Amino acid sequence: MTGTIVVRAEQPGLGRAGTFSVVVGEETVGRVDQGTTARFPVAVGTHTIRVVGKDRSRSNTATVEVAEGQDVLVTAQGTGLKAAVLLPLLAGVSVPPIYVVASIALIGALFYAVPGLLFRVRAAVGDAAPPATRGPHTPEEEHSGTSLWWETDPALAKRFRKDATS
Missing domain, CATH: 2.60.40.10 (Immunoglobulins)
Incomplete structure (x- = not known):
C-alpha cells in the first residue's frame, strides 16, 4: 500500500x-x-x-x-532572508572589516542552526x-491567476470589499 x-x-x-x-x-x-x-x-x-x-x-x-x-x-x-548576508557588506564602508566578516559568519551560523x-x-x-x-479548471481559477493577489484571498477580499469570485 x-x-x-x-x-x-x-x-x-x-x-x-x-x-x-x-x-x-x-x-x-x-x-x-x-x-x-x-x-x-x-x-x-x-x-x-x-x-x-x-x-x-x-x-x-x-x-x-x-x-x-x-x-x-x-x-x-x-x-527571502538569504539577502540578509549582504547587509553587513553595506555597512562595510563605515565599520572595520573584521566586524563585517564576523557579522557574515554569525548570520551564516544562525541560518545553519535554525531550521x-x-x-x-x-x-x-x-x-x-x-x-x-x-x-479541469473553473472560470474562477482562470480569473484568479490574472487578478490582484489581495483579491484572490477571501479574507483580504472581504476586508477591501472585493468579491473573490468575481
Missing part, C-alpha cells in the same frame, strides 16, 4: 535556482530542483518531510498523512491536489 508525496519547489525570486534534497522521516528519498515538481512514493501513514539545501541548511518539518493511492502536495519555498529560516515547506491544506492530478 503506497501513496505519493509530490514536492513542488518554487522558483526563487532573485538569484539562481538551486537543488533541494528531500528527506522523508530520516531518509533522503531524492532531489528536487527549484521551479520543478518531483514525486516520491511512500508507504501509507503519517510522515514528516523536510528539504535540505546544498549548503546543509534545513527547512522546517511538515507532517503529512498519506492515504492509499493519494497524492499529497508539499511546497518548498524560499523565505526554516532560509526556506520552508508547507503541506497543502484541504482538498488541494497537485497540479498534474487536478481536474
